[in-house]
Amino acid sequence: MDKERFYKCVCGGEVLVIDSTYTMEDGCVDFSMFRHFPRDTSIKERLRCCWWILKTGYPFTDAMIFRTSQLQDVGEHLIELSRLDKQNKKE
Numbered sequence: 001m002d003k004e005r006f007y008k009c010v011c012g013g014e015v016l017v018i019d020s021t022y023t024m025e026d027g028c029v030d031f032s033m034f035r036h037f038p039r040d041t042s043i044k045e046r047l048r049c050c051w052w053i054l055k056t057g058y059p060f061t062d063a064m065i066f067r068t069s070q071l072q073d074v075g076e077h078l079i080e081l082s083r084l085d086k087q088n089k090k091e
Helices: 042-057 068-090
Strands: 007-009 014-017 064-066
Touching: none
Parallel strands: none
Antiparallel strands: 007 014, 014 064
């Protein structure tokens, strides 16, 4: 995998992978358990996977870098998911 190239992630973002062990087919992380998203799955649903990985560190422990033009959208969704997650824990 070329560390200088951005790859399309399953969440819809483009990411720079900081781990040479993953292949291009893996996207930004090992998303084997998330590979079969229906085409109409929303970006918010796809980002739930990113949120889960960022929260638990599994199966991904290396860094991923989103294109800066996409960071605001990705960040807003992750913040919203974090808020919803905290809200659900309180209930």
